[in-house]
Amino acid sequence: SVSNRTDIVENIPYKQAPTDHPFGDAGAHNGGRIRFNPGDDFLYVTTGDNHNSSLPQFGDNLGSKVLRIDRDGKAAPMNADALPDGFDARTFTYGHRNVQGIAFHPQTHQPIITEHGPWHTDEVNALVPGGNSGWDPRPNMAGRGDCPDNYCGYEPNQNEGMDPEERRKYMPMTDYGTYPNAMRPLWTNNNYSQGISSAAFLEGEQWGDWNGRLVVSFLGIGFGDTPVGQRINVIDLMPWGPTIMDNKEMPLSAGPARFRGLVMGPDGSLYAAVDEGQIHRFTAE
Template identity: 65%
Template sequence: MKQLHDLRALPLVSIAAMMAAVPALAQTNTSSLDHEVVLSDLDAPWDMAFLPDGTMFFTEKCHGLSVRLPDGTVNALLGVGDTAGYATNGEDLFCEGQAGMMGVAVDPDFADNRRIYVYSTSNMSDPHTNRLMRFEVNGDLTDVSGRTDLVDDVPYKMEATDQPFGGPGAHNGGRVAFGPEGHLFLTTGDNHNAEVPQSPTMMGSKVLRLDTDGNAAEGNAPPEGFDPRTYTYGHRNVQGLAFHPGTGTPITAEHGPWHSDEITVLENGGNGGWDPRPNMAGRGDCPDGYCGYEPNQMEGMNRYERRAYMPMTDFETYPDAMPPIWTNNGWSQGISGAAFLEGEAWGDWEGAMVVSYLGIGFGGTPVGERIDVVELDEGEISVFDVTEMTLPMESQRFRALATGPDGSLYVSSEEGMIHKLTPTD
């Protein structure tokens, strides 16, 4: 069933009714999958990036950056803090809560410049920050050098205050990826700080679009007064980012607050509409000034009423906010990675988007550890159908998705594994 692209024209009651009528998942699968565990016994593998020959760089949240060569050899390159066994250590890098070493991306010109980009939490300053760093990888892929901090001002949640949720290190975003035009994208999170999402200068809750030196990419068009690195703002916690194979358009997958994980087609300069400040749209006081989970504390509300009270995309306050093209039927289940399937072997799913879930049971929702195939209409990007993959392995807390140069789908899990899924006839 096709979902409407522009939700702004609908009242909240109509949106709720529409979502109630739309099934979250279709029940059929159109592909058989071979399964291989590529790596195991890892420490919360967070992200993956490939060279054309199948060489795979990957990050582990509390350990660091490593590389797996095509013959299966693994070299540990950059350690978090004093983690043993790494060729180089970032003494200022650390992990805490949801924070640590997160996204990784390979430069499109890696063959010439040997550059790789890593997003990690750092205690180099006080308060601590999240940083996007650039390194050069040596010729035999055994070490990195030449650290350059391209972005050093992404906020970090230092302490658990009197909020009844979350701890230090919450909501960092963390995905790093190159778009088809060569721009470097970085997603960031709100840190449970109500002021961050709509702030023009705090670099949380944003999608940044940069050149490879960390400067604002030419053509960024944020509102007047915003940091020029801003491509979009008003996000909650984007951990999925992929680019439409036909148009190159960036599309995000974003965690919802007790409800409404969202998939959104980004618009240059656009507002994601997340604003968890108190006294917005009739809200009262909230724990520690952050209303992001307030509906869950209000007895008697169903998930549609909660969504109306604390919308993920607040069209009442921001009528021109970017409309999501899909909202997970009112559930929040920790949507995480995003990628597009490539190659004829995927059959009808070739060119479809895939998103993964950590499977968070917020607000009494069922645990949703799974991978969904999101089929998009041709032309204007909207959701045509969503199908849950029938997986040849046990469901896990899936963190990241990446399409390898062989056309297989690589999946990392919080249980310490990187899986390889390959379509078969």
């Protein structure tokens, strides 16, 4: 039984109630993935923007960040050296939209994240200390006008007739115009967001050529009668890059599902949680 509880982080922002913009109920865009990095033994915590434009580019809060902390919730000592002035020292990277997956390269232990984008883009990013992911949904930037609740993370992306290229210009997932030094994603779909979610690295000789490759999952979003996403992709990264060398879809006998979480088991199998209420175990052939 659980005999005691210690809250090591208490001030991660959380969206308490629905707001005036068209999407997202309470709890939306909260990130929520936690993983220990075997390379440095710190806990990495991913958070989201809560549909709040005052979080991503400002360091006085823990929203839209990846945190790097010890087991007592204290900042990793090296965090502060890479951060802009005024940032909470628990911050490892900032400027994120909604980081739903994090995994660590088997050789370098570099954190690799999956970042759930707006209607036009998802990203896979390799994090560096103090890095800015370039998400900034504030109004009156890049030619934007007023937006519901001062959050331009969707508007007017959902407008009919706006093609994907225009959406990216209006509300870029990574705004290089404003933040030219923002981290460059390893991969983007640059089409419609397909609801990227979790990430893990396949490990073990049983996986053959896939040993050491990154797997990322998708929740899928339907447009009209054509759903997209709902799959697992296998991505080959250069060992010391990382640079994507290959990206393919994993054949799944069970078919599509809203893949919510991926984790490697001690038996060398890949386990996946899906929104439909099952846990799948995938073994190599």
